[in-house]
Amino acid sequence: MTQLGDSFPDAGDREVTEGIARVISVDGTMVWLEPEQTTACGGCASSKVCGAEPGSRRLVARRFSLVNHDDLRVGEHVVVGVSSSTLLRASMTAYGVPLLLMLVSGVTAQKLIGGDGAAAAATLAGLVVGLGLVRLWSMRFSARGELTPHFIRRVPAPGPDGACHGLDG
């Protein structure tokens, strides 16, 4: 689990991707939050199976902590955000680098040596090297606190008509 700061280093000139998280516990000056799946999934009949249901093992694994500057309480919903450029870079790093290395090494082996066995071995080697690079870059990103969500604002309680106040509020 990660501990993180509470504001963007250069919030003024960044687009922020927002998400909603629920305060799970308050531990001294820290609060633990669990992300809530609101936009892509979690509402369908299969959510129990795929792990997108609130409180599921997968969401528990993604809990994170924040410094509690805003007197957050258990059960409160807050909007947290990550810089969109960071999200893009993280996606490209996590998936793009291993895939590219895998393909380049595989195609090169196929052209130079020939045969499916050599291509498969080179592809797997490229994948392993790529994952190693991802690990290194991920450590660098996280050391700068870029990969962890930051508190943006509280989610207002639902109105009397049950209207939803979420990311656009």
Add this chain to the structure above:
Amino acid sequence: MKDVILLIVSAALVNNVILARFLGLCSFMGVTTRVDTALGMGAACTFVITLSAMGDWAVEQYLLVPYGLGYLRTVAFILIIASAVQLNEAIFRKFSPHLFKLLGIYLPLITTNCAVLGVCLLLVEGKYGFMDSTVFAFASSLGYSLVMVLFAGLRERVALADVPRIFAGPPIGFITASLLALAFMGFSGMSAN
């Protein structure tokens, strides 16, 4: 090298998984309300489809074909896709927990994406070698990601437009998708030339 580039263009644009083969339409409509969500899903799908294709090729060549077990193909491929998703999740959780926290939610969704199984079954039809299979799967999923991001961008713009009430929501989404499909039909001319 020319054959690899042709394979990539053909799989990503001419025979696009979503707009030409009509696979993965559930995620196409469901996960494209925001560009960042579509991008995350596309990237995760690209990774899983490529890995699954490698596993499926090996199972097809060394198990299903030699032992005449072709009737188990769909079941075997689904098992490999589910395993690839679990493996990815485990690898990312172990190797880069921070990235897992940021991106991990899209992984379980992929298991139920028919585009993944569709691409793997198309590989069998195409009778490709190992590297061609891997490149084809990568290019197909790249085409999938491209369309997801394009469509999400269009939907974000349409959401700000003054759409007549009767067309608001999914109807305008379907109309936009059909226009995008028409635009992609232009690429089919490339195969004729």
